Amino acid sequence: MGFLDGNIRQYLFYNEENSYSVIKVEIIDTDEPELSHFEPTITICGFFPRLELYQTYRFHGVVSEHQKYGIQYSADRFERIREQTASGIIDYLSSDLFKGIGPKTAEAIVGILGIEALDKIADDPSVLNEIPRMNAEKKAILSETIRRNRAMESALVWLYGFSISPKMAMKIYQRFGFAAIETVRNNPYSLIDEIEGIGFRRADEIALKIGFAYDDPLRIEAIIVFLLTEYMNKYGDTYVESDELMNYTINYLNQGDQFQIKTETVDKEIEKLENSGKLVKDGNRVSLMAIYYSEKGIADSLKEYFVSKNEAYDEEMIAGYLEAFEKSRHIQYTDKQKKAIMKALTESFTIITGGPGTGKTTVIDAICHVYMMMRQSNRNFASAVKLAAPTGKAAKRLQDATDLEATTIHRLLGYDYEGHFTKDRHSPLEAGLLVIDEASMMDVILANHLFQSLSDGTKVVIVGDDNQLPSVGPGQVLTDLMASDQFTTVGLDMIHRQASGSSIVKLAYSVLEGTIEESVFHDKDDLFFYGVPDEKIADFVVGLIRRYLREGYNLQEDIQILAPVYKGNNGIDRLNKIVQETFNKHNEGHKLTYKDKTFRFNDKVMQLVNQPEDGIMNGDIGYVSGIIEDKELLVDFGGNTVKYDIRDFDNLTLAYCISIHKSQGSEFNVVLMPMSRSYRIMLKKKLIYTGITRAKQLLSIIGEKDALRIGIYGNETPRKTRLRDFLALAAKSGNDDCALTIEDFL
Numbered sequence: 001m002g003f004l005d006g007n008i009r010q011y012l013f014y015n016e017e018n019s020y021s022v023i024k025v026e027i028i029d030t031d032e033p034e035l036s037h038f039e040p041t042i043t044i045c046g047f048f049p050r051l052e053l054y055q056t057y058r059f060h061g062v063v064s065e066h067q068k069y070g071i072q073y074s075a076d077r078f079e080r081i082r083e084q085t086a087s088g089i090i091d092y093l094s095s096d097l098f099k100g101i102g103p104k105t106a107e108a109i110v111g112i113l114g115i116e117a118l119d120k121i122a123d124d125p126s127v128l129n130e131i132p133r134m135n136a137e138k139k140a141i142l143s144e145t146i147r148r149n150r151a152m153e154s155a156l157v158w159l160y161g162f163s164i165s166p167k168m169a170m171k172i173y174q175r176f177g178f179a180a181i182e183t184v185r186n187n188p189y190s191l192i193d194e195i196e197g198i199g200f201r202r203a204d205e206i207a208l209k210i211g212f213a214y215d216d217p218l219r220i221e222a223i224i225v226f227l228l229t230e231y232m233n234k235y236g237d238t239y240v241e242s243d244e245l246m247n248y249t250i251n252y253l254n255q256g257d258q259f260q261i262k263t264e265t266v267d268k269e270i271e272k273l274e275n276s277g278k279l280v281k282d283g284n285r286v287s288l289m290a291i292y293y294s295e296k297g298i299a300d301s302l303k304e305y306f307v308s309k310n311e312a313y314d315e316e317m318i319a320g321y322l323e324a325f326e327k328s329r330h331i332q333y334t335d336k337q338k339k340a341i342m343k344a345l346t347e348s349f350t351i352i353t354g355g356p357g358t359g360k361t362t363v364i365d366a367i368c369h370v371y372m373m374m375r376q377s378n379r380n381f382a383s384a385v386k387l388a389a390p391t392g393k394a395a396k397r398l399q400d401a402t403d404l405e406a407t408t409i410h411r412l413l414g415y416d417y418e419g420h421f422t423k424d425r426h427s428p429l430e431a432g433l434l435v436i437d438e439a440s441m442m443d444v445i446l447a448n449h450l451f452q453s454l455s456d457g458t459k460v461v462i463v464g465d466d467n468q469l470p471s472v473g474p475g476q477v478l479t480d481l482m483a484s485d486q487f488t489t490v491g492l493d494m495i496h497r498q499a500s501g502s503s504i505v506k507l508a509y510s511v512l513e514g515t516i517e518e519s520v521f522h523d524k525d526d527l528f529f530y531g532v533p534d535e536k537i538a539d540f541v542v543g544l545i546r547r548y549l550r551e552g553y554n555l556q557e558d559i560q561i562l563a564p565v566y567k568g569n570n571g572i573d574r575l576n577k578i579v580q581e582t583f584n585k586h587n588e589g590h591k592l593t594y595k596d597k598t599f600r601f602n603d604k605v606m607q608l609v610n611q612p613e614d615g616i617m618n619g620d621i622g623y624v625s626g627i628i629e630d631k632e633l634l635v636d637f638g639g640n641t642v643k644y645d646i647r648d649f650d651n652l653t654l655a656y657c658i659s660i661h662k663s664q665g666s667e668f669n670v671v672l673m674p675m676s677r678s679y680r681i682m683l684k685k686k687l688i689y690t691g692i693t694r695a696k697q698l699l700s701i702i703g704e705k706d707a708l709r710i711g712i713y714g715n716e717t718p719r720k721t722r723l724r725d726f727l728a729l730a731a732k733s734g735n736d737d738c739a740l741t742i743e744d745f746l
Helices: 086-093 103-113 117-123 125-130 136-160 166-186 190-194 200-210 217-235 242-253 263-275 289-305 315-329 335-346 360-377 392-402 444-452 477-483 503-513 534-550 572-583 646-651 685-692 705-713 723-736
Strands: 002-014 020-030 041-047 056-066 070-080 279-282 285-288 349-354 385-389 406-408 433-436 459-464 488-492 527-531 559-563 591-594 597-600 604-607 621-628 632-637 640-645 652-654 657-659 668-675 695-703
Touching: 002 041, 020 056, 041 056, 041 166, 070 136, 070 166, 086 103, 086 117, 103 117, 103 125, 117 125, 117 136, 125 136, 136 166, 166 190, 166 200, 166 640, 166 646, 190 200, 190 217, 200 217, 217 242, 217 263, 217 279, 217 285, 242 263, 242 285, 263 279, 279 289, 285 289, 289 444, 289 723, 315 335, 315 360, 335 349, 335 360, 335 459, 335 488, 349 360, 349 477, 360 385, 360 392, 360 433, 360 459, 385 392, 392 406, 459 477, 477 723, 503 527, 503 685, 503 695, 527 705, 534 559, 534 572, 534 668, 534 695, 559 572, 572 652, 572 657, 591 646, 597 621, 597 652, 621 640, 632 646, 640 646, 646 652, 668 685, 668 705, 685 705, 695 705
Parallel strands: 041 070, 349 459, 349 488, 385 406, 385 433, 433 459, 527 695, 559 657, 559 668, 668 695
Antiparallel strands: 002 020, 002 056, 020 041, 056 070, 279 285, 591 597, 604 621, 604 652, 621 632, 632 640
């Protein structure tokens, strides 16, 4: 990585939210050979604070060529060069950055304080008292602006030393301001809670570099929270037994003979975490506070919906509108579908479930349009219909099916740049009817945000397939709502004509019923089973991809490999690497590597964390659309191009093969699903069912019959959650006409 010394002449663009800057710089010196005969100025892009005009800085980065704007310098970091000129300082002080300071005042400042004026003012603002005819307001503006810019520069340069990208460094500074260095130095683990995109491992790396002891109490507390979070995300439980948490923590800390942390030490830190409000202990059960109060919050928000409100709507009128809608769409709804539609329109909270081919989406279509027809003739109906789903792809399918606007739940709730929801009980959603599709994907935190944002009188319709895998995050919201017996639930169970001929759909239901017959292993038009031993699965997958590419399918858009585990010969990580090296080898010379991750131009990739400032979320899939040598990656997420610093690669992974869990809410034209005996511990009925139902046109299962049978006939381990208990307590509270207290939940 080279350098460029330059004097800042002009700001072309500055983003106040994330400090992305485009500045014109007069080149003073550089080690970039292609710039030696370049014009005297160049455009520099990067994430910086507002740097001082007419001052000299050294930028570290690479030369790049923008498609539209030509040669630019993409800077990774910067530092001030203290050699300054009197004219440069005068120009800077009289710039727009300092309101009310004109050239004459600037000349007076430099004439009295010299070319060290900026440093003197930053160190001691009282030196401005020497400047004649300068009022207190101008002195305050001048000293505060210089101090703010210097503090920001110092903080960013210090943070760069921990391999933190400029973009992430700016997020840290924007959160903590002048206290950024002190905060990170005193407790780098605070970054985990405060900065989206920084997890335990990155914070721990910073802490150990700073000099934190291996057994520092802050580190032990962070490890406890990290392990509890990891456990909940891995198993989906909303609590863990306290003795299990103790064992996990001791085993993590005592890796190696030199460390022997005792249980009393860990117990002490767990108690401190409980007292500080990060953990909740309920007997022998331990939860993260956020998870505990999310489950409780769901119950509190929904208790008004427990008593089914068969409101004074004329069912004959609804039936008339529905009949008119059927004629307009050339649809004939079944009795069960009509029941679901009627319940949704007459009751306050309705759950509609069903597998593939049962017509859930066409039922949603009728609910929304009949509601709007009723609204037009009855002023008592609230005006807004809102449709949402947990993922962008699921929302788009919903929108295409209904011709109504649909969005992600995050967007519906106003998920902002800072990672906060703008909609809540104080600023609720304005909706007469709210329909949530693919509800099995909602974890307890998202569901809590959603339900606490409901307005009085909003009708809620929850639609999903309770046979699918529960959410990636903790909880099983749809299952617990149904099992609580507090809400009207209608199950759609008839497969309709357009889906009845699908071998994929038939296989999905056979998996649920545990009735796999030998005919499953015979080729169909849309379903293929290839009996392949474990050691040959990966090679066979590659061969199938070649075949589908010859048939005109696209690796980016159509073909998706789904597997349940990441490690091993047939794990997601190895399959991704093999596919990358086989089908994207022509871009071997156009790649970027950092630590153990390599991305090539045109690679299919997935986002691993929410990145609201860039409009992308965990699970979004895109492709590498550009590489800025040795430094940055451009990823196209459906027309939204996002730039990644090499040190942000933890947020990305290859996506030729993804987990079945991550595939929820998506559909793919061609699904390749390996079935390896090495997956044994993960093979469960719901997992296999979910993988099968992701395929729209073709499904190829590659592996051994026994592996498939293990999953179908194996026992499901239910998630451990509290939501049903909370719902029961909330119902009891409502029946007893008394308010719940915290003691009811502890």
